Amino acid sequence: MYLPAQHKLPREFYARDTVAVARDLLGKYLVRVVDGIERIGRIVEAEAYLGPHDLAAHSSKGRTRRTEVMFGPPGHAYVYLIYGMHHCTNVVTGREGSGSAVLLRALEPVQNVAGRTSGCGLLSKAMGIDRSLTGHDLLSDDFFLAYPPADEAFEVIVSRRVGVDYAREWADKPLRFYVAGSPFVSRP
DNA sequence: TGCACGATGAAC
DNA sequence: TTCATCGTGCAC
Numbered sequence: 001m002y003l004p005a006q007h008k009l010p011r012e013f014y015a016r017d018t019v020a021v022a023r024d025l026l027g028k029y030l031v032r033v034v035d036g037i038e039r040i041g042r043i044v045e046a047e048a049y050l051g052p053h054d055l056a057a058h059s060s061k062g063r064t065r066r067t068e069v070m071f072g073p074p075g076h077a078y079v080y081l082i083y084g085m086h087h088c089t090n091v092v093t094g095r096e097g098s099g100s101a102v103l104l105r106a107l108e109p110v111q112n113v114a115g116r117t118s119g120c121g122l123l124s125k126a127m128g129i130d131r132s133l134t135g136h137d138l139l140s141d142d143f144f145l146a147y148p149p150a151d152e153a154f155e156v157i158v159s160r161r162v163g164v165d166y167a168r169e170w171a172d173k174p175l176r177f178y179v180a181g182s183p184f185v186s187r188p
Numbered sequence: 189t190g191c192a193c194g195a196t197g198a199a200c
Numbered sequence: 201t202t203c204a205t206c207g208t209g210c211a212c
Contacts, residue, residue: 103195163196
């Protein structure tokens with residue numbers, strides 16, 4: 001029997017090159033326990049945000065109260081409020097101090113997930129994730145990522161990131177990854 | 189202390 | 201294409 005808590009992604013998974021982590025997060029499970037119910041979604045879309053030099057990354061503003069967690073140890077959550085109403089979920093990556101993270105943009109519902117999960121705001125809402133979870137350890141028991149029961153093969157599409165036109169040349173970098181053909185990708 | 193602006197989603 | 205809605209970062 002498959003229990004996601006017995007297959008958590010280890011700290012070392014996050015403490016790697018951010019682009020590799022973003023790519024490798026596809027197909028992995030995002031698990032969130034709310035009121036004792038384990039909600040599970042399969043990651044089908046993610047974007048890499050490389051650090052202070054990446055003009056699209058929040059860490060490009062430097063260390064501030066909001067971005068401090070991005071500069072912290074890998075394997076923790078960075079959750080922020082966007083447009084005053086939606087929450088977006090990231091996982092901190094790379095070496096501590098690198099200011100890098102991966103934004104989760106879409107999930108395929110697997111278990112106990114109600115509502116749509118295509119888009120970072122929607123998936124955060126469906127999984128019960130908000131700003132109070134920023135800084136949360138992703139090796140905890142109520143909010144973590146895990147290897148799926150079986151590693152199925154899928155094709156990965158790479159593209160520019162969504163909604164970062166303000167980031168000049170960084171807007172065109174191939175830092176968005178998604179599962180080819182998945183109907184749950186936010187913007188095919 | 190004030191203000192412009194989002195790593196969005198929904199309505200029109 | 202327009203708008204809701206508020207925390208954040210930076211100008212004054």
